[in-house]
Amino acid sequence: xxxxxxxxxxxxxxxxxxxxxxxxxxxxxxxxxxxxxxxxxxxxxxxxxxxxxxxxxxxxxxxxxxxxxxxxxxxxxxxxxxxxxxxxxxxxxxxxxxxxxxxxxxxxxxxxxxxxxxxxxxxxxxxxxxxxxxxxxxxxxxxxxxxxxxxxxxxxxxxxxxxxxxxxxxxxxxxxxxxxxxxxxxxxxxxxxxxxxxxxxxxxxxxxxxxxxxxxxxxxxxxxxxxxxxxxxxxxxxxxxxxxxxxxxxxxxxxxxxxxxxxxxxxxxxxxx
Numbered sequence: 001x002x003x004x005x006x007x008x009x010x011x012x013x014x015x016x017x018x019x020x021x022x023x024x025x026x027x028x029x030x031x032x033x034x035x036x037x038x039x040x041x042x043x044x045x046x047x048x049x050x051x052x053x054x055x056x057x058x059x060x061x062x063x064x065x066x067x068x069x070x071x072x073x074x075x076x077x078x079x080x081x082x083x084x085x086x087x088x089x090x091x092x093x094x095x096x097x098x099x100x101x102x103x104x105x106x107x108x109x110x111x112x113x114x115x116x117x118x119x120x121x122x123x124x125x126x127x128x129x130x131x132x133x134x135x136x137x138x139x140x141x142x143x144x145x146x147x148x149x150x151x152x153x154x155x156x157x158x159x160x161x162x163x164x165x166x167x168x169x170x171x172x173x174x175x176x177x178x179x180x181x182x183x184x185x186x187x188x189x190x191x192x193x194x195x196x197x198x199x200x201x202x203x204x205x206x207x208x209x210x211x212x213x214x215x216x217x218x219x220x221x222x223x224x225x226x227x228x229x230x231x232x233x234x235x236x237x238x239x240x241x242x243x244x245x246x247x248x249x250x251x252x253x254x255x256x257x258x259x260x261x262x263x264x265x266x267x268x269x270x271x272x273x
Contacts, residue, residue: 016114017264020055025080029113034079034239037086037094039067040106046078046239054124055080058257059133059242071098079239082113083142095143095235096151096181115142115233119267121156122206123238126259127199129161132246133256136175137205137263139234141183152183152230154214155190157205161256162246163192170198176207176216178226189226202261236263 018029025032025048032046043064048057057078066077086108087093094104116139127135136158141150158175165171173192180186195218197203208215214229215222240258 015264015266016116016269017262019262020050020260021052022050024050025055026113030080030082031084031111031113032080033084034066034077034081035094035096036084036106037104037108038070038097038102041108044077046080048078048080053259054262055238055260056257057135057238057240057260058255059240060255061253063242065244073243073245076242076244077239079237081235081237083111083115083233083235084108085110085142085144093146096140112142113235114265114269115235116265116267116269117233118210118231119265120206120208121154121236121263121265122204123156123263124202124204124261125157126202126261127159127240128257128259129159129164129199130251130254130256131162131248132243132251132254134158134160134241134243135239135256135258136241137236137238139207140237141230142233142235145232148232149182149184150230150232151181152186153179153181154207154209154229154234155179156207156216157218158192159199163194164199165194171196172199174199174205174218174223176205176224178214178229183230185228186230187228191224193223195223202259233269236265238263 033041033044036044059076063076065074086104123137137156139154143151163173174195175192177190206217209229211231214226216224
């Protein structure tokens, strides 16, 4: 790294690691729903399993469309998040709203499972994707300060199945960088360089960051450096997506998946409460 202040060794108690080896998720850390405030927990439940191989997220053929008739394009998603909250039903207070005037349909309990604000986050993952699907891990602003638009994102890895190389070319466009969304303090700095990796095999995707710089790596090799990342509390989001409108007519039987061997991190987090 150009600046050794980008990542400091964690102080005792600052580390986090989850191998998902138990019979279920640690519900003090993870919510197995995708932005349920704009829908409901019943309609946003992830399809997943845990065990010796880690966490497997998938999108079965009968998985419901997320926020049908409201979100465009239509998508189906299985995701976990390490934080959640919302205002009351009918309010506009919620996370990662996707359109103006959006209101809460189901009030959510507050979860502050793991909210890093700098340091390091890494994931070891393998992906099984079709041209109509995508898998990702990103860090998104917890967004609970009504006076500020703390909604920026650090994308640690984002891979679309349609970006994979042909069978004789093990490569993929791997998206990494900063997405500001509505945060005026951030600059859009996202790219998806093509890397010579087979995403069906396990690889380690990571970001190390402080207020000066975010450094994105794959298997320890630097992919991109981005200046001025967010350093407010960020929740970890990991998800697999399917986009029905991208169907070619003969692919409705396909089930995209992401197998996560572990997620780990180090650095300061906001204490729960």
